[in-house]
Amino acid sequence: MLNRSPAILAAFVAGALSLTAMTAVAQDKVITHPQGETTISGVPAKVLVQDWAAFDNLNALGVAVAGVPSSNGPSYLADAVPADALPLGSLFEPDFEGIAAAEADVYFVAARSASAYETSKDLVPTIDLSVNNGAIIEGVKANITKLGEVFDLQDKAAELNAALDAKVDEVKAAAAGKGDALVLVTNAGNLGVYGPDSRVSWVYNEVGIASALADVKDGDHGGDAVSFEFLLEVNPDWVFVVDRDAGTGENTGAAAALLDNELFNQTTAAQQGHIVYLDPQAAYITMHGYQGVMLLLDQVLAGLNG
Incomplete structure (x- = not known):
């Protein structure tokens, strides 16, 4: 067994303690x-x-x-x-x-x-x-x-983010040349439009689908209020629907019932079957969640390719 002087042992212990302290700090x-x-x-x-x-x-x-x-x-x-x-x-x-x-x-x-x-x-x-x-x-x-x-x-x-980037690119490619769109939100029998600062702004901002309405004043819950007459005048090629009532657990299916009317059925989106109902909870409750956004992107992709 090697004999170590007290000075060497003290230096060894001090070094070990210093390394332990550095490790603890590094964990913060x-x-x-x-x-x-x-x-x-x-x-x-x-x-x-x-x-x-x-x-x-x-x-x-x-x-x-x-x-x-x-x-x-x-x-x-x-x-x-x-x-x-x-x-x-x-x-x-x-x-x-x-x-x-x-x-x-x-x-x-x-x-x-x-x-x-x-x-x-x-x-x-x-x-x-x-x-x-x-x-x-x-x-x-x-x-x-x-x-x-x-x-x-x-x-x-990094793996998750790469998959999200790839999905966005896929939806963007599918949307190319498909025309413009509006994201509609239904809320207690009222109709609104979500725009570039809304819970689903990625439809416009990051997927790159053009908005059929130039200026949208995003409301927190019900979007920018519009009428069916105005919607028919704007006449979007595609409509993506957020059913707020279903999102908050109040009335599942309210959006489909509200949109089934004579005026809306005259729009290009309705006549072409270009209506995509988005998962209401992913769109309204967990709009910033990774899996929710991936789910919504898949729904938009399926609608565009349908």
């Missing part, structure tokens, strides 16, 4: 998001979300979630929600007591729950995943990349 990640910066230590094990798009993104990456919103769960994600998931309150009114008691490693808010950040940041490391509606595809990809960093899943994140 500073995540930048719309409301500031959040420090995450290591890879979070217990994860809470107050937004279904955030859950969608985490599920796409294969990250287990321990707590979810207690309302408005989209059907396309139903099988992915753990049966024992902690209910965290509604999208607009989080259960802060339950969130604090959960002692989670990270909590994600976005869109409807973004205002919870000011309270939750003092209870648990909180990250805001809100997305600008004017650049949804870009925002979804940025969030997938960010989550890949948080959970050390960078390769999986």
Whole structure:
């Protein structure tokens, strides 16, 4: 056995401690998001979300979630929600007591729950995943990349983003030369138009389908209100429909019933069979979720190629 002097042993121990400290520091990640910066230590094990798009993104990456919103769960994600998931309150009114008691490693808010950040940041490391509606595809990809960093899943994140880019390119190619379109939203018997700053703005901004209406004032829920007479005058080649009532679980099939009328049936879109009903929950509730956007892109693609 080799004999080491006390000085050499002390230097060895100091070096080992220094390396351990460096490793611990390296595990801390500073995540930048719309409301500031959040420090995450290591890879979070217990994860809470107050937004279904955030859950969608985490599920796409294969990250287990321990707590979810207690309302408005989209059907396309139903099988992915753990049966024992902690209910965290509604999208607009989080259960802060339950969130604090959960002692989670990270909590994600976005869109409807973004205002919870000011309270939750003092209870648990909180990250805001809100997305600008004017650049949804870009925002979804940025969030997938960010989550890949948080959970050390960078390769999986890059794979998902490459698939999303490929899908957008496929839909863009299918839309070329197919004419213009409007995205209609039906809401409690009313008709509106969604435009380039809406929940489905990617139809225009990133897929590149021309809008049949030059100026659209996007409303938060019901879009830019229009009449059937005006819709017939604009006469789009294609119509993509968001049924808000079905999206919020109030009245499935309301959009189809509303659009089945004499005026709408005279439009080019109706006569050509160019009407695509988008998944209402993916379009209205989880409009910034990776799997939801992929689902919607597939629906648009199927309609264009039909």
